[in-house]
Amino acid sequence: MQIVRSLAELNSFPSPSVVSxxxxxxxxxxxxxxxxxxxxxxxxxxxxxxxxxxxxxxAHILHNTSRLPLITPLAEKLELLxxxxxxxxxxxxxxxxxxLWTAHQFAERVLRDGLQAVxxxxxxxxxxxxxxxxxxxxLSQIGRELGxxxxxxxxxxxxxxxxxxxxxxxxxxxxxxxxxxxxxxxSFSIHSTPASGRGYxxxxxxxxxxxxxxxxxxxxxxxxxxxxxxxxxxxxxxxRGVTNAGNRPTFGADSFAVETHxxxxxxxxxxxxxxxxxxxxxxxxxxxxxxxPEALRAQIGLDVRRAQRYFALCDALxxxxx
Numbered sequence: 001m002q003i004v005r006s007l008a009e010l011n012s013f014p015s016p017s018v019v020s021x022x023x024x025x026x027x028x029x030x031x032x033x034x035x036x037x038x039x040x041x042x043x044x045x046x047x048x049x050x051x052x053x054x055x056x057x058x059a060h061i062l063h064n065t066s067r068l069p070l071i072t073p074l075a076e077k078l079e080l081l082x083x084x085x086x087x088x089x090x091x092x093x094x095x096x097x098x099x100l101w102t103a104h105q106f107a108e109r110v111l112r113d114g115l116q117a118v119x120x121x122x123x124x125x126x127x128x129x130x131x132x133x134x135x136x137x138x139l140s141q142i143g144r145e146l147g148x149x150x151x152x153x154x155x156x157x158x159x160x161x162x163x164x165x166x167x168x169x170x171x172x173x174x175x176x177x178x179x180x181x182x183x184x185x186x187s188f189s190i191h192s193t194p195a196s197g198r199g200y201x202x203x204x205x206x207x208x209x210x211x212x213x214x215x216x217x218x219x220x221x222x223x224x225x226x227x228x229x230x231x232x233x234x235x236x237x238x239x240r241g242v243t244n245a246g247n248r249p250t251f252g253a254d255s256f257a258v259e260t261h262x263x264x265x266x267x268x269x270x271x272x273x274x275x276x277x278x279x280x281x282x283x284x285x286x287x288x289x290x291x292x293p294e295a296l297r298a299q300i301g302l303d304v305r306r307a308q309r310y311f312a313l314c315d316a317l318x319x320x321x322x
Contacts, residue, residue: 026071027080030156103129207265221246
């Protein structure tokens with residue numbers, strides 16, 4: 001997948017395009033349904049399959065009172081879009097200038113002049129232009145003027161409701177991970193590195209790993225069954241674990257951490273730059289304050305045994321953990 005970060009760069013890749021525009025946060029089942037149709041149609045007519053997305057997420061500019069926690073920060077979003085088979089991703093900087101473009105200006109500059117769009121595929125609830133002034137009907141009207149067709153999609157319904165990024169954020173933030181997995185089409189995960197100042201050396205021999213501070217979406221505070229992928233490529237190792245995401249109240253003052261006890265640990269090469277991917281599978285319990293460290297250790301023993309039973313059942317049923 002070619003990644004282009006400005007309209008000027010598109011001059012190097014001239015080609016008629018079938019296009020979908022969106023934030024694509026999570027690259028969930030609904031997104032992938034539309035992108036698959038974009039790709040199929042592009043192959044049918046000999047065009048390029050393209051997606052348009054934005055950095056930062058428009059909500060970070062338009063609603064700056066609080067930062068929207070992303071399901072997939074940009075790097076992970078682009079990796080997931082690449083896996084769909086789409087040919088090109090245009091990542092537009094969401095600037096003050098872009099925010100003020102009218103719907104017609106956006107369609108002219110991005111769709112007609114930039115991507116040479118012949119078709120645009122969007123969900124029925126799609127909005128664009130300054131103050132989200134235009135919807136799918138306006139896009140169709142503009143398309144007739146500028147020379148592209150518009151295909152609208154009904155919401156992707158799963159488990160009785162439309163699949164959406166906001167619905168997935170709610171499920172993850174309340175710890176309902178199996179439900180979030182159904183909408184994402186994969187288990188929820190985050191990418192990070194080991195926390196600094198924890199004494200990581202070249203050869204790491206302690207079966208507990210803390211993640212570096214993470215600014216996007218995390219599950220509700222509590223204890224989770226997880227897997228931890230250490231490293232990348234052929235050298236990566238995947239460990240099963242029990243993870244506490246929370247403030248560790250038993251030890252006094254709040255000190256938020258995502259801390260994982262690895263169940264099948266073997267010494268590994270690890271430093272503060274090692275890529276980690278934490279996959280959250282199931283919430284065992286909420287965060288608790290224990291009267292003393294001994295009571296906490298006893299509960300951790302129960303958590304570990306429950307996690308081991310979970311993994312044993314997944315193995316017996318050949319259930320994918322990804």
